[in-house]
Amino acid sequence: xxxxxxxxxxxxxxxxxxxxxxxxxxxxxxxxxxxxxxxxxxxxxxxxxxxxxxxxxxxxxxxxxxxxxxxxxxxxxxxxxxxxxxxxxxxxxxxxxxxxxxxxxxxxxxxxxxxxxxxxxxxxxxxxxxxxxxxxxxxxxxxxxxxxxxxxxxxxxxxxxxxxxxxxxxxxxxxxxxxxxxxxxxxxxxxxxxxxxxxxxxxxxxxxxxxxxxxxxxxxxxxxxxxxxxxxxxxxxxxxxxxxxxxxxxxx
Amino acid sequence: xxxxxxxxxxxxxxxxxxxxxxxxxxxxxxxxxxxxxxxxxxxxxxxxxxxxxxxxxxxxxxxxxxxxxxxxxxxxxxxxxxxxxxxxxxxxxxxxxxxxxxxxxxxxxxxxxxxxxxxxxxxxxxxxxxxxxxxxxxxxxxxxxxxxxxxxxxxxxxxxxxxxxxxxxxxxxxxxxxxxxxxxxxxxxxxxxxxxxxxxxxxxxxxxxxxxxxxxxxxxxxxxxxxxxxxxxxxxxxxxxxxxxxxxxxxx
Numbered sequence: 001x002x003x004x005x006x007x008x009x010x011x012x013x014x015x016x017x018x019x020x021x022x023x024x025x026x027x028x029x030x031x032x033x034x035x036x037x038x039x040x041x042x043x044x045x046x047x048x049x050x051x052x053x054x055x056x057x058x059x060x061x062x063x064x065x066x067x068x069x070x071x072x073x074x075x076x077x078x079x080x081x082x083x084x085x086x087x088x089x090x091x092x093x094x095x096x097x098x099x100x101x102x103x104x105x106x107x108x109x110x111x112x113x114x115x116x117x118x119x120x121x122x123x124x125x126x127x128x129x130x131x132x133x134x135x136x137x138x139x140x141x142x143x144x145x146x147x148x149x150x151x152x153x154x155x156x157x158x159x160x161x162x163x164x165x166x167x168x169x170x171x172x173x174x175x176x177x178x179x180x181x182x183x184x185x186x187x188x189x190x191x192x193x194x195x196x197x198x199x200x201x202x203x204x205x206x207x208x209x210x211x212x213x214x215x216x217x218x219x220x221x222x223x224x225x226x227x228x229x230x231x232x233x234x235x236x237x238x239x240x241x242x243x244x245x246x247x248x249x250x251x252x
Numbered sequence: 253x254x255x256x257x258x259x260x261x262x263x264x265x266x267x268x269x270x271x272x273x274x275x276x277x278x279x280x281x282x283x284x285x286x287x288x289x290x291x292x293x294x295x296x297x298x299x300x301x302x303x304x305x306x307x308x309x310x311x312x313x314x315x316x317x318x319x320x321x322x323x324x325x326x327x328x329x330x331x332x333x334x335x336x337x338x339x340x341x342x343x344x345x346x347x348x349x350x351x352x353x354x355x356x357x358x359x360x361x362x363x364x365x366x367x368x369x370x371x372x373x374x375x376x377x378x379x380x381x382x383x384x385x386x387x388x389x390x391x392x393x394x395x396x397x398x399x400x401x402x403x404x405x406x407x408x409x410x411x412x413x414x415x416x417x418x419x420x421x422x423x424x425x426x427x428x429x430x431x432x433x434x435x436x437x438x439x440x441x442x443x444x445x446x447x448x449x450x451x452x453x454x455x456x457x458x459x460x461x462x463x464x465x466x467x468x469x470x471x472x473x474x475x476x477x478x479x480x481x482x483x484x485x486x487x488x489x490x491x492x493x494x495x496x497x498x499x500x501x502x503x504x
Contacts (some may be wrong), residue, residue, distance in 0.1 A: 025371070026449050088433060092405060093440075093449035094348045095371050119277070119347050119370060153344060157433055160419050160426065167412050174412065181340060181409055182434045188345075197278050197345035 001129055001136065006058040011113070011122070013054040014099060017047050018117025021084065025118065026093045040087050044068055047083035047099065055079045055101075062103070067209050077105050082209035085114070086185025088157065095119070100187040102212035102235075109235055112213030112220075114187045123191040125220040132194050132221040141223040141244035142196040150177040150247055153189045155203030157182075170202055173250050186240065190214030193242045194221035200243040200250055204228045211240045218242045253381055253388065258310040263365070263374070265306040266351060269299050270369025273336065277370065278345045292339050296320055299335035299351065307331045307353075314355070319461050329357050334461035337366070338437025340409065347371070352439040354464035354487075361487055364465030364472075366439045375443040377472040384446050384473040393475040393496035394448040399428055402499055405435040405444070407455030422454055425502050438492065442466030445494045446473035452495040452502055456480045463492045470494045 002008050024043045048068035055064050063075025068083065079101060084090065086097030095118035103111035103126075111126040123139075125132040132139050144150050152173050156162040163182075167174050174180055177199075183189050186206035192198045194217045203211070212235045215225045226232065228239030230251060243250055254260050276295045300320035307316050315327025320335065331353060336342065338349030347370035355363035355378075363378040375391075377384035384391050396402050404425050408414040415434075419426050426432055429451075435441050438458035444450045446469040455463070464487045467477045478484065480491025482503060495502055 026373075026444075026447060088431065091431070091449075092403060092433060092435065093444040093447065094346070094435060095368075096346045096348060116347075121278075151344060157431055159432070160415075163412075163415050179340065179343070179409055180411070181344060181436060183344065183346060184433060192278075192345040195278065195345065197343075 001124060001133060003128070009058050010054065010101070013051065014101065014113060014115050014122070015117075017050050017083070018099060018115050020050070021047055021090075021097070021099070022117045025090060025095060040084070040091060043090065044084050044087070048081065051081050051083055051099070051101070055081070065209070067207065077103075079103050080209055080212045082187060082207075085187035085210050088184040096183070096185050096188055098185065098188050100210060100213045102216060104212070107236075109212055109216040112216040114191050114214050114217065116188055121191075123194065123214070123217050125217045129220070132217045134191075134195055139195040139221050141193060141218065141221050142199050143246055144199045144244060145246040147172060147177055147247060147249050150199040150250065151197075152177045152180040152200045152202065152250075153183040153192070153198055154180060155182070155184060155186055155189065155201070155206060157184065165204060166202065169204075173200065173202055177250075186210040187214040190218050190240070190242050193223055193244065194218045196244070199247055200241070202228070202241050204239040206240050207238060208236050211235060215240055215242060253376060253385060255380070261310050262306065262353070265303065266353065266365060266367050266374070267369075269302050269335070270351060270367050272302070273299055273342075273349070273351070274369045277342060277347060292336070292343060295342065296336050296339070300333065303333050303335055303351070303353070307333070317461070319459065329355075331355055332461055332464045334439060334459075337439035337462050340436040348435070348437050348440055350437065350440050352462060352465045354468060356464070359488075361464055361468040364468040366443050366466050366469065368440055373443075375446065375466070375469050377469045381472070384469045386443075386447055391447040391473050393445060393470065393473050394451050395498055396451045396496060397498040399424060399499060399501050400430060402429040402451040402502065403449075404429045404432040404452045404454065404502075405441045405450055406432060407436060407438055407441065407453070407458060408434045409436065417456060418454065421456075425452065425454055429502075438462040439466040442470050442492070442494050445475055445496065446470045448473075448496070451499055452493070454480070454493050456491040458492050459490060460488050463487060467492055467494060
């Protein structure tokens with residue numbers, strides 16, 4: 001799938017950084033970490049630094065944008081980096097977190113990589129690849145067409161305000177699907193839509209770093225992506241809704 | 253830690269069955285599985301059969317109770333089996349599910365084993381062990397005393413009715429903690445309380461199979477367990493509340 005040395009090297013870095021992140025899994029109680037926030041900061045900062053350094057070295061004519069490092073939004077070619085998607089899960093001892101990398105040219109995503117180091121799953125697509133891939137195997141969205149049979153993930157922490165918002169703005173997704181759960185890892189949840197494991201993912205709070213690569217993967221796997229307000233997809237906006245494309249009545 | 257051949261053999265079976273379960277991870281889209289329910293049934297049934305057979309062979313004088321197989325509740329010595337804790341997570345492609353085994357003598361839990369096959373984490377305690385263990389390393393609950401700093405997991409699928417119930421019955425846990433999330437794997441969430449990764453877990457719907465072993469682990473790790481209605485802990489009742497014991501004002 002991968003066509004050049006820079007991409008191959010980037011994947012090596014991705015796997016290596018993933019390995020380093022797993023060392024923090026379940027480690028909140030380490031004596032040198034006084035509070036949970038410090039754990040997250042330590043992981044985020046370290047992973048971000050390694051990824052940004054690697055990208056600057058491998059793609060010297062690209063910009064880099066990440067939550068940690070910031071970066072020029074004006075670059076015509078840039079990598080969008082999320083060093084730790086699913087931070088809350090890492091904190092809660094749930095092995096559902098990963099790294100997201102999206103390459104953007106003239107405002108359009110042309111390559112996406114998402115890696116879960118705990119399960120060693122690498123999701124990949126680029127504009128030239130036919131479709132999207134999980135560890136080299138082609139993936140495709142599900143074919144579930146009926147809302148009552150749908151598995152839907154929503155991105156939220158359990159504050160009543162967050163939950164009410166979904167209930168009011170996406171009532172059909174929330175209460176009339178087969179099963180809806182709150183899951184906190186936008187990139188991986190979108191990848192699970194791409195892989196046909198779930199039928200939809202809705203998140204009002206996801207950021208460009210978290211969803212850029214994986215939303216691209218959903219599209220390449222045959223799915224439909226839109227903004228949270230149901231308008232035409234722009235990965236630079238906040239929030240995301242991704243479905244298999246067949247769940248036509250989810251938007252009611 | 254483990255003192256006899258039967259226990260050693262049981263752990264071998266546990267690891268083997270765990271390995272078989274991981275083969276189903278993310279496999280909803282397999283052609284031979286028409287709908288999600290079939291996947292769960294296939295995993296549950298197979299894992300349950302193997303575990304129950306092994307226990308009957310290794311502990312001929314014990315009864316066995318499991319959701320799948322049922323079993324005599326009247327046995328004075330019995331194993332309580334949950335072949336698949338976190339079913340929803342398996343279905344949603346979240347690697348946070350496992351197997352739970354509790355040994356009960358005269359209505360009291362005396363041994364607990366919980367295994368997450370994706371992370372290869374085995375949680376263990378018995379009445380003679382000093383405390384509780386994760387892969388042979390001693391674990392202990394957290395020391396977080398302030399609610400505002402607490403990480404709290406709640407067990408729910410995202411129906412509005414479920415969520416409202418927690419909001420009304422556990423308002424302090426829900427909206428004034430540092431972070432509360434909904435996580436669907438009672439045994440593993442309780443183990444994460446035991447390991448100090450999170451500070452509390454609240455579930456109105458957990459069953460004896462799901463929580464018996466892990467609630468025992470929480471107690472052995474220094475934590476506090478009670479029934480969902482705040483009464484004295486009885487693992488045979490539905491629902492569970494487990495905290496680190498220091499979060500004194502969570503029950504407000």
